[in-house]
Amino acid sequence: MTVEKRVSGAGGGGGGDQFPVGMRVLAVDDDPTCLKVLENLLRRCQYHVTTTGQAATALKMLRENKDQFDLVISDVHMPDMDGFKLLELVGLEMDLPVIMLSANGETQTVMKGITHGACDYLLKPVRLEQLKTIWQHVIRRNTKPRGSDNDDAGQKAQNGEGENGGANRNKRQSRRDRDENGDDGDDSDDNSNENGDSSSQKKPRVVWSVELHRKFVAAVNQLGIDKAVPKKILDLMNVENITRENVASHLQKYRLYLKRMSMDASRQANLVAALGGRNPAYSNMNSLDVFRHYNNAYGRYRPVPTSTHSQSNNFLARMNTPSAYGMHGLLSSQPLQLSHAQNTMGTSLNDLGVNNGNLIRAPHMSTMVTGTSGNSFANISNGVSLAPANRSVQPLESSNRQHLGRINSSSTDSFSSFAGESPHFPDLGRSSNTWQSAVPSNIQELGQNGSMSQATLQVNGHRMEPVSSFTTSSNQITSLGNEMQSQAASLASSTLPMVFNQDAAPFTFTSSTNSREALNSNLAFSNSGINNSLPNLRIDSSAVPRQALDGGNAGGGASLQDGRIDQHTTGNQLNYTNDLMGTSRLQRGLSGSLDDIVVDMFRPDNDNGGLFIDGDWQLV
Amino acid sequence: MAATMKLSTLGYAASMLSTGLLDEQFQKLLLLQNKSDPNFVAETITLFCEDGEHTIGELTKRLDKQCVNFDEVAAFVHKLEGGSASVGAKRVKNTCIQFLEFCKEKSRDGCLKTLDTLRVVFYEVSGKFKDMLQLEQQQAEATK
Numbered sequence: 127m128t129v130e131k132r133v134s135g136a137g138g139g140g141g142g143d144q145f146p147v148g149m150r151v152l153a154v155d156d157d158p159t160c161l162k163v164l165e166n167l168l169r170r171c172q173y174h175v176t177t178t179g180q181a182a183t184a185l186k187m188l189r190e191n192k193d194q195f196d197l198v199i200s201d202v203h204m205p206d207m208d209g210f211k212l213l214e215l216v217g218l219e220m221d222l223p224v225i226m227l228s229a230n231g232e233t234q235t236v237m238k239g240i241t242h243g244a245c246d247y248l249l250k251p252v253r254l255e256q257l258k259t260i261w262q263h264v265i266r267r268n269t270k271p272r273g274s275d276n277d278d279a280g281q282k283a284q285n286g287e288g289e290n291g292g293a294n295r296n297k298r299q300s301r302r303d304r305d306e307n308g309d310d311g312d313d314s315d316d317n318s319n320e321n322g323d324s325s326s327q328k329k330p331r332v333v334w335s336v337e338l339h340r341k342f343v344a345a346v347n348q349l350g351i352d353k354a355v356p357k358k359i360l361d362l363m364n365v366e367n368i369t370r371e372n373v374a375s376h377l378q379k380y381r382l383y384l385k386r387m388s389m390d391a392s393r394q395a396n397l398v399a400a401l402g403g404r405n406p407a408y409s410n411m412n413s414l415d416v417f418r419h420y421n422n423a424y425g426r427y428r429p430v431p432t433s434t435h436s437q438s439n440n441f442l443a444r445m446n447t448p449s450a451y452g453m454h455g456l457l458s459s460q461p462l463q464l465s466h467a468q469n470t471m472g473t474s475l476n477d478l479g480v481n482n483g484n485l486i487r488a489p490h491m492s493t494m495v496t497g498t499s500g501n502s503f504a505n506i507s508n509g510v511s512l513a514p515a516n517r518s519v520q521p522l523e524s525s526n527r528q529h530l531g532r533i534n535s536s537s538t539d540s541f542s543s544f545a546g547e548s549p550h551f552p553d554l555g556r557s558s559n560t561w562q563s564a565v566p567s568n569i570q571e572l573g574q575n576g577s578m579s580q581a582t583l584q585v586n587g588h589r590m591e592p593v594s595s596f597t598t599s600s601n602q603i604t605s606l607g608n609e610m611q612s613q614a615a616s617l618a619s620s621t622l623p624m625v626f627n628q629d630a631a632p633f634t635f636t637s638s639t640n641s642r643e644a645l646n647s648n649l650a651f652s653n654s655g656i657n658n659s660l661p662n663l664r665i666d667s668s669a670v671p672r673q674a675l676d677g678g679n680a681g682g683g684a685s686l687q688d689g690r691i692d693q694h695t696t697g698n699q700l701n702y703t704n705d706l707m708g709t710s711r712l713q714r715g716l717s718g719s720l721d722d723i724v725v726d727m728f729r730p731d732n733d734n735g736g737l738f739i740d741g742d743w744q745l746v
Numbered sequence: 747m748a749a750t751m752k753l754s755t756l757g758y759a760a761s762m763l764s765t766g767l768l769d770e771q772f773q774k775l776l777l778l779q780n781k782s783d784p785n786f787v788a789e790t791i792t793l794f795c796e797d798g799e800h801t802i803g804e805l806t807k808r809l810d811k812q813c814v815n816f817d818e819v820a821a822f823v824h825k826l827e828g829g830s831a832s833v834g835a836k837r838v839k840n841t842c843i844q845f846l847e848f849c850k851e852k853s854r855d856g857c858l859k860t861l862d863t864l865r866v867v868f869y870e871v872s873g874k875f876k877d878m879l880q881l882e883q884q885q886a887e888a889t890k
Contacts, residue, residue, distance in 0.1 A: 157829045159833060160829055162790045163775065166786050203821055203828075250827075254774070
């Protein structure tokens with residue numbers, strides 16, 4: 127057949143430059159009539175066709191030489207083997223796209239085909255027009271692995287090339303250096319980039335459905351954001367048809383997402399809290415304004431004492447409150463809101479007289495951010511914020527710095543993915559629509575506005591409160607790394623109590639989860655009676671944050687004062703926090719919402735301002 | 747030659763189409779035939795006729811039992827449905843769809859009744875197909 131002339135081009139590409147001409151199709155159908163018609167139709171499309179009436183034969187052919195075919199078309203009903211079974215086997219063993227064929231067009235059957243992994247489902251009699259476009263499935267498979275890498279960076283810079291694994295890798299390397307993200311995810315991402323790019327492997331397209339993503343998040347939480355490496359995640363998830371590379375790229379995206387969430391969330395939270403509503407538009411508001419507004423509105427904010435410690439503590443307390451609110455709003459509505467919280471926190475920081483600039487940079491900022499929804503945290507903590515934050519925070523600085531530094535490294539990852547720069551919060555104050563962009567912008571703003579930075583400072587230092595709210599996000603933050611996580615977790619968990627787990631202590635997600643729940647519950651309260659809880663939180667938060675911060679430090683509020691926020695494991699903090707405020711309740715509540723948020727995030731839903739839109743999450 | 751063959755076939759097809767025995771799918775089959783595969787239509791409908799007969803035989807056999815395995819029966823009917831859809835044998839296809847309903851309901855009577863209808867429509871179309879093939883063959887021989 128003439129179609130063969132081009133086949134030699136690409137071994138797997140089926141047609142080299144003139145693809146889809148010469149695409150090698152294996153057609154399986156027990157009905158000779160249908161098979162013949164199909165064969166003819168496929169030849170008309172200039173594909174190279176091989177036919178067989180038996181599934182067993184088809185499998186044998188496929189197994190003999192995996193590169194022999196580009197696409198398989200199979201009937202659903204066959205005597206020797208169920209078409210779905212064949213579909214599964216081909217997908218698993220050979221990673222080839224499979225198209226199902228049947229005279230039966232019932233939804234159930236079609237659904238079954240799709241869930242078993244079919245790329246397409248055609249009804250008999252098959253039309254020529256339909257067959258003319260089936261080659262798209264081959265292309266999709268080939269480009270899928272790379273695409274996911276690209277997406278997860280969410281950074282054009284990083285994966286803009288898509289196919290350019292090398293470039294990506296370089297970028298990631300540099301980022302990584304800054305971030306010091308020890309997460310293997312990066313490596314795997316790089317690897318996957320590289321693999322994807324260099325080998326043009328055909329990998330089955332993994333669609334990150336809600337269910338799948340939940341499993342992923344659960345696995346990540348279980349491992350701890352900084353310990354969550356793709357391999358382990360993969361093992362924990364225990365899902366077939368997913369490769370480590372898939373997980374790696376997804377993890378990368380997730381981290382970015384978390385970062386953004388935390389930033390946005392804090393901001394949004396503030397806004398929301400202040401405005402009592404959920405409105406993505408708020409994100410545009412000046413965080414400071416929002417924060418102030420929020421403060422005023424709730425009157426919970428006390429002027430932050432100038433003392434560093436106290437400031438921090440107070441701030442945290444305040445932040446907790448707003449963050450709680452913010453978180454609530456955010457968590458329930460959007461992670462973005464958290465960023466508001468952060469903004470507000472930033473404001474308080476201002477009050478504190480903290481050096482905004484410092485704040486911004488300080489890792490605190492990151493923490494603040496995280497408070498928002500953990501995203502911001504993630505973002506900030508990505509190291510970008512962390513670094514500066516440390517500096518800005520006074521008492522905390524030293525400890526924070528260390529912590530932050532760590533955070534930076536860990537968070538840098540996510541952060542760098544955004545900004546690809548050293549800790550610097552461009553726009554922390556701003557909650558951009560895309561969480562990815564939000565991060566860098568946020569970071570910058572922080573520097574500029576100082577609001578965020580303040581917020582972050584607060585967060586980092588003592589402000590674990592916001593973190594608590596972020597705890598919810600903390601789950602998301604997983605990627606951030608322990609430090610961030612702990613911070614986030616603390617934030618999230620307490621929602622109010624800013625549990626700043628400066629300590630890079632592995633931010634166990636369990637705790638974060640708890641915190642998340644607590645946060646949730648906190649959030650839940652916020653609307654209704656969070657005010658009530660807030661005061662408590664506040665009180666606690668001052669205490670809690672400290673404790674949280676201390677993590678291990680006897681949870682004494684003093685720890686915050688000392689600016690040592692959490693030399694101890696976050697876990698402790700979180701737990702403590704939970705205890706304190708009943709955050710556990712919140713967290714639980716929060717975790718629930720977090721899931722929703724996550725789901726929302728992955729949904730092409732614009733409530734979050736396209737929170738995850740940039741990422742090419744495949745949400746199915 | 748191909749054109750001539752096609753014409754006669756088309757004539758036959760036209761009449762079958764008008765009587766509702768065939769649908770536009772058959773026309774598409776005709777269009778698919780080209781130089782590289784001049785016997786495509788002939789082979790396809792031959793396959794259909796043979797396979798269909800075999801299927802009907804199997805169905806008769808299985809429905810003859812008191813205890814009918816409806817899943818097996820449905821599998822056969824489904825296969826015939828696919829084949830008939832592919833060649834454009836409309837009536838056969840529709841009868842198969844009915845048949846499948848009865849299989850789902852596990853109604854032996856319904857199945858038997860539909861089998862009778864199926865037999866009728868199938869032989870009707872397969873008879874016409876064979877005539878068509880014969881005509882084409884005669885034409886082919888005549889033009890040699």
